[in-house]
Structure formats: C-alpha cells, structure tokens
Amino acid sequence: MTTSHDKLVEKTISTEPVFSGRIISLQIDTVELPDGSKATREVVKHPGAVAVIAIHEGRLLLVDQFRQPMRRCELEIPAGKLEKGEDPMEAAKRELQEETGYHCDQISLIHSFYTSPGFADEIIHLYLAEGLSAGEMALDEDEFLEVYEATLEECQQYIVEGRIADAKTIMAVYIWQQQLARDTESKEI
Structure with missing residues (x-):
C-alpha cells in the first residue's frame, strides 16, 4: 500500500x-x-527518555518501584528521562548505574520509539548494555526501588501475571527472547 x-x-x-x-x-x-x-x-x-536491557549472568536486571499513576509497584527495566541537552547513550549508562549499581563495557542502541504518539511526543531510546560489572547505586532523593534479576521464563510469567505491564519492559523481554532464539539457531548450524 x-x-x-x-x-x-x-x-x-x-x-x-x-x-x-x-x-x-x-x-x-x-x-x-x-x-x-x-x-x-x-x-x-516530554524531554524524552532512555531504557536499558541489561543481562547479567543470564538474568535481566529489573527494578521494582511504586508507580503513582498505576497506584502499584511495577517491575521495569532501568530507565529515566533525559536531562536537557543530554546525550541519550550517556543517559542510558547513567540510569543503569544509578538504578542498579551496574556499569557496562559496551552499550548500543536497539531502537527509538514513541510511547503514545496520539497525544505525546515522548520518545524512548532503548539500549542494550553488555559487559556488566557491579558497583554502587546512586538513586535520586525521591526514588525508592529494589533491583531484581530474572530469567527469561520468570519475565514471561511476570508479564502473564501483570507484574510487568509497561511497554518498554515487555518490548525488552521480547527482544531478549528473539536474541536467545537467534543465538540457539546459530549454535545448531
């Protein structure tokens, strides 16, 4: 068409x-x-945001935090808004470290997408972080969260249960699932 x-x-x-x-x-x-x-x-x-797919020893890093609009806790990948003039890749590294304590050796853009183009201009830049090493969290003063690591199967179950309900995290789980399937296919050849 x-x-x-x-x-x-x-x-x-x-x-x-x-x-x-x-x-x-x-x-x-x-x-x-x-x-x-x-x-x-x-x-x-909206100034835009970043989100990070970070896999540590076969488990996806998630943060659990209360979300006022939903009035409940939500498991999500590390994410946050861009500061004025901030480079999205640097923001992704910053958010990963602030929310999980992890640093990465490599980070690459997977995709940028609009969250609700019918009424908002918010764009999220989704990154894949690799070569993770543990460090110290540095949360904002009004930010309270817990870090979780979950297998693909656990993430899929959290989606079914509604514990993971935001689009960026569901997208991250599906991207991870596709990546694992490609890796499995290439090993079989």
Whole structure:
C-alpha cells in the first residue's frame, strides 16, 4: 500500500500552553485538517527518555518501584528521562548505574520509539548494555526501588501475571527472547 503522507499532514495554526511541570507540559494545538476544517489536539510534551536491557549472568536486571499513576509497584527495566541537552547513550549508562549499581563495557542502541504518539511526543531510546560489572547505586532523593534479576521464563510469567505491564519492559523481554532464539539457531548450524 503506497500513500502520499503529504495529503494527511495537519498544519498547526496556533499553540496554547496549558500546563508546565517538572517533567511534562501540556499544550492545545489548533490545526487545519487536510480537508481545510479546523480541530484541536491536546499534546503532552516530554524531554524524552532512555531504557536499558541489561543481562547479567543470564538474568535481566529489573527494578521494582511504586508507580503513582498505576497506584502499584511495577517491575521495569532501568530507565529515566533525559536531562536537557543530554546525550541519550550517556543517559542510558547513567540510569543503569544509578538504578542498579551496574556499569557496562559496551552499550548500543536497539531502537527509538514513541510511547503514545496520539497525544505525546515522548520518545524512548532503548539500549542494550553488555559487559556488566557491579558497583554502587546512586538513586535520586525521591526514588525508592529494589533491583531484581530474572530469567527469561520468570519475565514471561511476570508479564502473564501483570507484574510487568509497561511497554518498554515487555518490548525488552521480547527482544531478549528473539536474541536467545537467534543465538540457539546459530549454535545448531
């Protein structure tokens, strides 16, 4: 299926700031639709974030922390928001060390993806950290979490149980599963 996306573009006519917080801001954009009519779009602006797939001795590093919007604890891969002007790769290394205490010898970008493009511009840069070595955690003063290491099978069960319910961590588990399957296939050849 081939389409010309130009005929789908909405032109921003005006932007009205509604809220500006420590992490996000909200604006209302008035747009002109492709047919010439007007509509409004609520847009959440976010500085972007990083997340890290870190496998230590065959186990995925996870952090368990309370998430206020969900009103419960959630197992997630180490992650955090980008600081203004911060390089995403350096942020990924920083978040891995701060939240788990681990350092890595190598880190590589797996993919960058938007979390909810219907209303937010948040982009997450997902990295794979390799060559891990233990160190000291350095949590933010308002951050409380516990570090877990889980096998692929345990992670899959946590997804079924709903203990892992966020998209970035589910994506990380599936990427890990695919990587293990490829490694197994190459050993069989």
